[in-house]
Amino acid sequence: MALDPYKAAEFIKNTAPGFTPRVGIILGSGLGGLAEKIDAVVTIGFDDIPDFPRSTVEGHDGQLILGRLGGMPVVCMKGRIHLYEGGNPEDLAVPVRTMKLLGIDILLVTNAAGSFHESAGPGSLMLISDHINLTGRNPLVGENDDRFGPRFFPMTDAYDPTLRAHFKAIAEELDIPLSEGVYLHYLGPNFETPAEIRAFRVLGADAVGMSTTPEVLVARHCGLRVAAISNITNLVAGLSKTELSHQQTLDCAKLAAEDLEKLVIIFLETLKRELLKAHLKEGADGNGQ
Template identity: 75%
Template sequence: MTLDPHKAADFVKKAAPGFTPRVGIVLGSGLGDLAEKIEMVASIDYETIPDFPRSSVEGHAGRLILGRLGGMAVACMQGRVHYYEGVNPQDLALPIRMLKLLGIEILLLTNAAGSFKKKMGPGSLMMIKDHINFTALNPLVGANDDEFGPRFFSMEDAYDPTLRQHLAAVAKELGITLHEGVYLHYLGPNFETPAEIRAFKTLGPDAVGMSTTPEVLVARHCGLRVAAISNITNLAAGMSKTQLSHEQTLECAKIAAADLESLVIVFLETLKRELLKAHIRSTENGVN
């Protein structure tokens, strides 16, 4: 069955008449508290949105929050669905296409991830500059929907260079260490074996997790600009004596949560000013 993002978007629009978000945010495992900072216009449970896939994972509240954060109009997904939950991969296209139909231009993603580098341990933040999709899955497999994008599209600069520069500048201003690296998407739901981690190291990733690439693929297909931040919750399997578990992931996600919240809020504040300046410039050029 083909899911319809238009039905989902129309439902959300009725819940928040006249509200148009500019930025979409997806919050990963243990990071949902950021949603509480939003000046709320509407809160909608995923289960009430037509065709919307529902998360079954602890730490993913399953709500869409509409409102303002850092003065920016946002649509925030408090939790996401993963391939390992057994959904049809194509179903993961719907949430991002719905956000596009609501009006967003930029997608900001967060996730919890394990680190391949001891100097980037638990409590660190990593801005994603590129990814390796090791799942061999893609929400865009199947008939192309020409309404949203072309059959074939480039993934060079999938993580927008200008947004990355902006994030780095904000982190520096706030005194927050923001690493930059390559994210590897592992299917899960099990954590990786030490042998797999040793094999992955030869590919050159800096962090590993079980999400994010589906949203990036769909977002780039429909022309959205993307930025993403990993909250490092552990060293990868075999790199420490700590036993990996989802409970540990949720607990360690809290370590850098305050830094992540500050970074996102100030990023949105400054982004709003930049978008306003760009709008003024384009208007003046149009008049001239």
């Protein structure tokens, strides 16, 4: 039986009555430290939420945190579910749809990824400008749920250009190196072969990982604005001088974690001010009519 995001959202609303998040955050492997910065209203285990998928991967704690970060009301997934964990791909639509039902307008996604460029190696951050989904899977396959979005929808500006410009301006101000590029989603759970990496380079990939595209597809289907950042934890196979492993991913995720935390917090602080200005302007325009 398919999981129901309405049941999940109802449970969460009853657990945190009166709290409406504006931004949803999904934290990738080894990036749970940002969750500790949230002034939490409530923390709920994925296992405790009815009709919510469970995470089974080390480094993904499986907690949903509602609270304020940078003054912005947020709902944060500390950990995520991956296609390679098995189960029904449609279940990956549930977390994003649940956050949409809670009230978010913007989804911020992070992940750990391997870089194709030695100039943007471990310890650096990459702003995702576009993606290539090579998994052959999509959580929206099957009967369309018209309550969330149309059967067919565009992905031209899947990664919101205005939000990307906002992140780049903040990174420049904070003197945090932030490259920008195309993320390729590889199914996994194995790391890529050198031959596959050579093929992906021809396709135009700048970084590769095992997540993100399902969440972005679902977010765009239901009209959310999206921004995404890769924490570069390694160079890809053929460039890396060390053997790739999940433990290395977790260890190297710490290298740029502090920069990522600063970037996201300032992003949310400035975003809150911009939203407040827009709200006040709408009110003034309305009063003037």
